[in-house]
Amino acid sequence: MGKPLKVGIIGCGAIIAQYLASFRRLGDIQLVAVADLDPARAQAVAEQYEGVRAVSVESLLAADDVELVLNLTIPAAHAEVALKAIGAGKSVYGEKPLAATTGQARKVLDAAREAGVVVGCAPDTVLGTGIQTARKAIDDGLIGAPISASATMVTPGHERWHPNPDFYYQPGGGPLLDMGPYYVTALVTLLGPVVSVIGAASHTRDERTIGSGPRQGEKVPVNIDSHVTGVLVHASGALSTLVMSFDAVKSKSPNIEIHGERGSLVVPDPNHFDGDVQLFALGADAWETLPVSAGYVDAGRGFGIADLVSTPQGTEPRAGGTLAYHVLEVMESVLESAHTGSTVRITSTVGRPQSVELTVLADDVDALQPQEAS
Structure with missing residues (x-):
């Protein structure tokens, strides 16, 4: 609809820095909230970026302004967090692997299909x-x-x-x-x-x-x-x-x-x-x-989410759950x-994802610029 996709991140470990570096450049993505089991880690992220709030996991999942949850938890928690996000009506993009087992992963895909939300997954x-x-x-x-x-x-x-x-x-x-x-x-x-x-x-x-x-x-x-x-x-x-x-x-x-x-x-x-x-x-x-x-030229982690935003409705994203x-x-x-x-x-199959034409997707934007030190 021409508006940025509003994203909340669960998990503020080491990998989050690479996603944030991309988000600063992606006008189609707006980070609004972060959460972590260690509230101090979430607060440290929020303090660096204007307009981003640190909240509990429960609050992030319940937030009306979070459309997609970026799941950066440890692999053992990928399925649990994804299912909670889907249950809250959110689309999900997760770090790899999709889940710790295919049994867990199948539950994620089935739940997303029933809820009518999208599942994306690294690596992009x-x-x-x-x-x-x-x-x-x-x-x-x-x-x-x-x-x-x-x-x-x-x-x-x-x-x-x-x-x-x-x-x-x-x-x-x-x-x-x-x-x-x-x-x-x-x-x-x-x-x-x-x-x-x-x-x-x-x-x-x-x-x-x-x-x-x-x-x-x-x-x-x-x-x-x-x-x-x-x-x-x-x-x-x-x-x-x-x-x-x-x-x-x-x-x-x-x-x-x-x-x-x-x-x-x-x-x-x-x-x-x-x-x-x-x-x-x-x-x-x-x-x-x-x-x-x-x-995608000069891409970084998180470009799979931007690619998901541009994917026509009903079409599997290139970095998709299937x-x-x-x-x-x-x-x-x-x-x-x-x-x-x-x-x-192997019981599953998938088509080769659609190729990506040579594309400059993102220029620097004002969103998520670090706050000036006072």
Whole structure:
């Protein structure tokens, strides 16, 4: 209707800063309220931004001026908060994953359908120029029919830098459910839905040591698989190999490679919105860096919400709940296969999200500018 979408945020942890940085630039979004189980954290956010109030979770859910709830809670709470927001008649956009399990995620989607509200979910990094330029190269036939892909994420663990890393090592966390959404969402965006998976996993250590912050030196128990490998069979016939690790130190391999009959693509880190896409065409002598040709320019976390605002009513958002559910089922099934030793069929499907034309979506706006110090 030409008015900004009024948003309330539940969860004021570390990731909120990246969303707020985007919201300052997005005229289609107006942040009106923030809430956190720790009221001091919500108050600290509200004090920095004019027109934003710190309230309780209950008050935010009941607020008439909140149209969409941005759910930035820990993964274990994603479904609970989403269902409460939907029950209050609000649309929801959540951090990844959509829920800790597909069972919980299905309840969220079913409740949203019955309530007539919209569900969106991170990651929206796939809407940036990096993944979208690679998508356009594939769609334009630069590599011919895709044959395979590899996606690699290797880090010795988030406890080295995160002051409160506990949730990364509990159910709903781990390298696959934490970082996998970026990679699997990118693979589905590039190559289409997955029909079956095979997985293997290992658990290297029973505890981790926090490396920074006030809890430095404290031990954190590990109750998840900390190194996961999977093979994804796409409906197109392409095969993707996935390696997600909180155990290994470093990888020199590209984040994602796509191989086709007529060429190969190096795709930039799907945890970021931009980056170079490189093509090695059949018969070429060297890699070629492709010009930026698609995606939201200079995007950041929260652009998926702005994209949702512009999505026609009745149409699934690009960073929508159906895609997030499919990605979650793929990841959950990789872990199931790792534990059973059997191939797991994927019961859900999703169309490749509509591509994003090269778009400058946002300029600096006055909304959410930090208050001048008195």
